[in-house]
Amino acid sequence: MSRPHRLGLFAVSAAGLTALLLWGVAGLPDFGHYRGPYGFVLNASAPGERHVTNVVAAVVFDYRGFDTLGEEFILFASVMGVALLLRDVRDGAGRRGDAMRSDAVRLVGLGFAGVLLLTGLYVVAHGYLTPGGGFQGGVVVAAAFVLVYLAGEYRGYRRLTPIVVMDVSEGSGAGGYAVIGIVSLLLGSAFLHNFGPLGTGGTLAAGGSIAFLNVATALEVTAAFVLLFTEFLEELSAVRAGARS
Amino acid sequence: MIPLQAAVIGLVAVGALAVVLTRDLVRLTMASSLYALLLVVLFLVLQAPDVALSELVVGVVGFPLAIVVAISLERKG
Numbered sequence: 638m639s640r641p642h643r644l645g646l647f648a649v650s651a652a653g654l655t656a657l658l659l660w661g662v663a664g665l666p667d668f669g670h671y672r673g674p675y676g677f678v679l680n681a682s683a684p685g686e687r688h689v690t691n692v693v694a695a696v697v698f699d700y701r702g703f704d705t706l707g708e709e710f711i712l713f714a715s716v717m718g719v720a721l722l723l724r725d726v727r728d729g730a731g732r733r734g735d736a737m738r739s740d741a742v743r744l745v746g747l748g749f750a751g752v753l754l755l756t757g758l759y760v761v762a763h764g765y766l767t768p769g770g771g772f773q774g775g776v777v778v779a780a781a782f783v784l785v786y787l788a789g790e791y792r793g794y795r796r797l798t799p800i801v802v803m804d805v806s807e808g809s810g811a812g813g814y815a816v817i818g819i820v821s822l823l824l825g826s827a828f829l830h831n832f833g834p835l836g837t838g839g840t841l842a843a844g845g846s847i848a849f850l851n852v853a854t855a856l857e858v859t860a861a862f863v864l865l866f867t868e869f870l871e872e873l874s875a876v877r878a879g880a881r882s
Numbered sequence: 883m884i885p886l887q888a889a890v891i892g893l894v895a896v897g898a899l900a901v902v903l904t905r906d907l908v909r910l911t912m913a914s915s916l917y918a919l920l921l922v923v924l925f926l927v928l929q930a931p932d933v934a935l936s937e938l939v940v941g942v943v944g945f946p947l948a949i950v951v952a953i954s955l956e957r958k959g
Contacts, residue, residue, distance in 0.1 A: 668883060668928070693932040760935070768931035776939035783947070862944065869951040876955055 687831060688838035689847060694765035698850040702829035705850070706814055709857055713811040716861040723868045746788025753781035761855040765844045771851045775858030783866050800867060803860045810857025817849050890924045907953050915946040
């Protein structure tokens with residue numbers, strides 16, 4: 638196909654797409670004019686039924702907890718796949734030391750790692766009070782560990798995140814989520830149905846089993862992201878060692 | 883749609899165009915990270931802080947990090 642033809646085809650399809658988009662956006666309900674009943678029902682009932690102030694957490698870890706179970710295992714399976722593929726290819730070659738020479742980068746990086754870790758734990762712990770939760774907070778905690786590596790402390794990073802501990806955390810996070818669901822069954826209700834004391838709304842001691850599922854998710858997500866990064870990193874240093882020899 | 887939302891949607895459109903038009907892979911990664919940051923602002927403006935946080939950790943940090951590592955793997959290998 639020649640250039641004018643391609644440009645002509647692009648012009649026609651771009652015009653069509655633009656028209657469709659504008660039509661669709663024009664038909665959207667106004668901001669703040671949500672039409673469905675589901676959100677209103679949840680907003681009205683979740684704080685009273687589950688004593689949580691972040692309705693999103695109540696949906697993710699309670700009313701739609703089963704969906705989150707699936708998501709947990711998607712992450713678990715994909716990180717497991719990466720680990721299986723990369724660990725098999727690598728044969729322990731390519732250990733390397735700390736390459737960072739700038740004291741300023743090291744100081745700032747390590748200083749922020751502590752702040753980031755605390756922020757991540759805060760986001761996890763307050764998941765059912767304010768926006769956040771196990772998934773978002775878990776990634777922030779994992780990022781704090783990665784920052785230790787980026788500050789040039791490779792050995793420190795590996796000492797903070799031993800692969801065995803990360804493997805166990807990932808498995809027990811994903812498995813623990815399912816076990817909490819089975820505890821619901823043993824207590825005579827539906828799978829993943831909320832149990833435990835509901836506590837006082839607006840405090841950390843609230844939400845029943847939402848808190849446990851939140852922590853299980855945080856454990857799984859933190860370990861999954863750290864493992865993913867470590868596998869890539871080890872692969873990189875193995876390739877570099879191979880290139881040198 | 884209030885003006886603030888329209889402005890942020892315009893910024894997101896510009897960011898998306900920048901991502902599409904960037905050819906260099908490392909710059910592309912940075913562009914996509916910035917684009918994700920613009921999406922975070924959009925979600926915040928639309929009052930969806932939970933989604934904004936998820937986009938922040940995955941789109942701004944996680945995804946570019948994986949891509950940068952993959953690029954340097956490719957170049958050293």
